[in-house]
Amino acid sequence: MFDALTDKLTAVFARLGNKGRLTESDVDEALREVRLALLEADVNFKVARDFAARIKERAVASDALRGVSPGQQVVKLVHEQLVELLGEGNRALVPGPTLPAPLLLVGLQGSGKTTAAAKLALHFRKRQENALLIAADLRRPAAMDQLEALARQLDVPIHRESAGPDDAPAVARNGLARARETGAKWAIVDTGGRIQIDDALMSELAEMKRILNPAETLMVVDAMTGQDAVNAAAEFHERVGLTGLILSKLDGDARGGAALSAMRVTGVPVKFAGVGEKPDALEPFHPERMASRILGMGDVVTLVERVQEQVSEEQAAQLERKMRRAELDLDDFLLQLRQLRNMGPLSSLMEMIPGARGLRGKLPQGEMDEKRVRRLEAIIGSMTPWERRRPERINGSRRKRIAAGSGTTPADVNQLLAQFQQTRKLMKRLASGKGRNPLSSALPRL
Numbered sequence: 001m002f003d004a005l006t007d008k009l010t011a012v013f014a015r016l017g018n019k020g021r022l023t024e025s026d027v028d029e030a031l032r033e034v035r036l037a038l039l040e041a042d043v044n045f046k047v048a049r050d051f052a053a054r055i056k057e058r059a060v061a062s063d064a065l066r067g068v069s070p071g072q073q074v075v076k077l078v079h080e081q082l083v084e085l086l087g088e089g090n091r092a093l094v095p096g097p098t099l100p101a102p103l104l105l106v107g108l109q110g111s112g113k114t115t116a117a118a119k120l121a122l123h124f125r126k127r128q129e130n131a132l133l134i135a136a137d138l139r140r141p142a143a144m145d146q147l148e149a150l151a152r153q154l155d156v157p158i159h160r161e162s163a164g165p166d167d168a169p170a171v172a173r174n175g176l177a178r179a180r181e182t183g184a185k186w187a188i189v190d191t192g193g194r195i196q197i198d199d200a201l202m203s204e205l206a207e208m209k210r211i212l213n214p215a216e217t218l219m220v221v222d223a224m225t226g227q228d229a230v231n232a233a234a235e236f237h238e239r240v241g242l243t244g245l246i247l248s249k250l251d252g253d254a255r256g257g258a259a260l261s262a263m264r265v266t267g268v269p270v271k272f273a274g275v276g277e278k279p280d281a282l283e284p285f286h287p288e289r290m291a292s293r294i295l296g297m298g299d300v301v302t303l304v305e306r307v308q309e310q311v312s313e314e315q316a317a318q319l320e321r322k323m324r325r326a327e328l329d330l331d332d333f334l335l336q337l338r339q340l341r342n343m344g345p346l347s348s349l350m351e352m353i354p355g356a357r358g359l360r361g362k363l364p365q366g367e368m369d370e371k372r373v374r375r376l377e378a379i380i381g382s383m384t385p386w387e388r389r390r391p392e393r394i395n396g397s398r399r400k401r402i403a404a405g406s407g408t409t410p411a412d413v414n415q416l417l418a419q420f421q422q423t424r425k426l427m428k429r430l431a432s433g434k435g436r437n438p439l440s441s442a443l444p445r446l
Helices: 003-017 022-041 045-061 068-084 113-126 141-154 168-182 199-212 227-239 257-266 289-292 302-310 312-324 330-342 344-351 358-361 370-381 385-389 396-406 410-432
Strands: 099-104 131-136 186-191 216-222 243-247 269-272 282-284
Touching: 003 022, 003 068, 003 269, 003 289, 022 045, 022 068, 045 068, 045 257, 068 257, 099 113, 113 186, 113 199, 113 216, 113 243, 113 269, 131 141, 141 257, 141 269, 141 358, 168 186, 168 199, 186 199, 186 370, 199 227, 216 227, 216 257, 227 257, 243 257, 302 358, 330 370, 330 385, 330 410, 344 370, 396 410
Parallel strands: 099 186, 099 216, 131 186, 216 243, 243 269
Antiparallel strands: 269 282
16 A cells, blocks of 8 residues: 555655765755655645654754764654654553453444454454454444354354344444353444434444443544545544544555554554455554555564464474475475465565565566466366375376366476476575575575
8 A cells, every 4th residue: 555655755765875964955855755755645734744844853853964874864763753653552452341341343334344343353363352243233234244244254253133223222232241141352343334424323323332331442444545534533533432443455555645644633543454355354553563664664573473373383393394304395385375375465475574675676577476376276286195295206197187177288387396396405405504595596486
């Protein structure tokens, strides 16, 4: 989402870095370009103006222009201001003194509340905290069906009733009672979408909050709708009282200004970011990590966390032993491909690697094409267990059969096998510490 903004900020900082010494006019010009980049990214104009003014004030106060590497000092000030803009402090969900803890989800129509409810239930399950989903969006029948389907997919309990469109407060009360009976720690209430100028629906929401006394009231904000959604969130906060925001669709191709303006305009923290459609595509929002991504510095911490979710210590140790002995087979290769897919889109992973953003622009488009990953999976999936363990023994007739079974060509199969043999050799050298910078060559061409 922040690609255009990142490119422009990176270009500004590159020009500053080329100067041995910065004058005040250099900084003024750079901050003018930063402010324009923020405005083009749909950041609230007051937020963009205050952002540049605070950086200028800090640059003068800290005497950064006369320090060592003044260009880097300015980058540091921009990073610090971005973190402050996105909001610092604890963003953990606090259940409160009594259980179950109600969590009320609110928002405009189509913002992604129902999907966010399921994602939160999975988030709690990963933390060993039981949650009950409560279907209180009674004005859109498909919402209850959608939530029930997601609950079934995730094996999460759900409370659903046959009730009229005006019975949402009663359904929420009954759902909370059921959560208490089942011993759930969280009761996640999915409410119907509404606009802030509809007094009747906003009064209904206020009534639900009075009944539930929720530990958390989170508004789901569609990051692709821009400033209108953020301004609506500010009015929701005034009418209902929010404790946090969830930014949905942060993986989209919109300009991203809503994400940067949300905390400053509403006054409440962003607690989660939706980064995909899958149930596990929900990340706790870390301002310092997001600021690093926007400035093209990567996000190694989040990358490591994703890897740890997919690869256990035992699997890592076993893979290392196989690498040292050159015993990697196509089953291992297939496992790595699937783990890579589960970690999210390849483009988002590249953004987390410091310095890899520039590399991504130099790679051929096919290198980042996830369809190629699925094609490799299909080729390996068409092989027998014996062929996966002994890929060097696959002859011409077997290659034709594998190609036919995977919907590819023998040339595709040949390319995969040749690439795998090269990767296995380079992995052995990498594990033994031999060779000169083999990692770049060992990365499989997708």
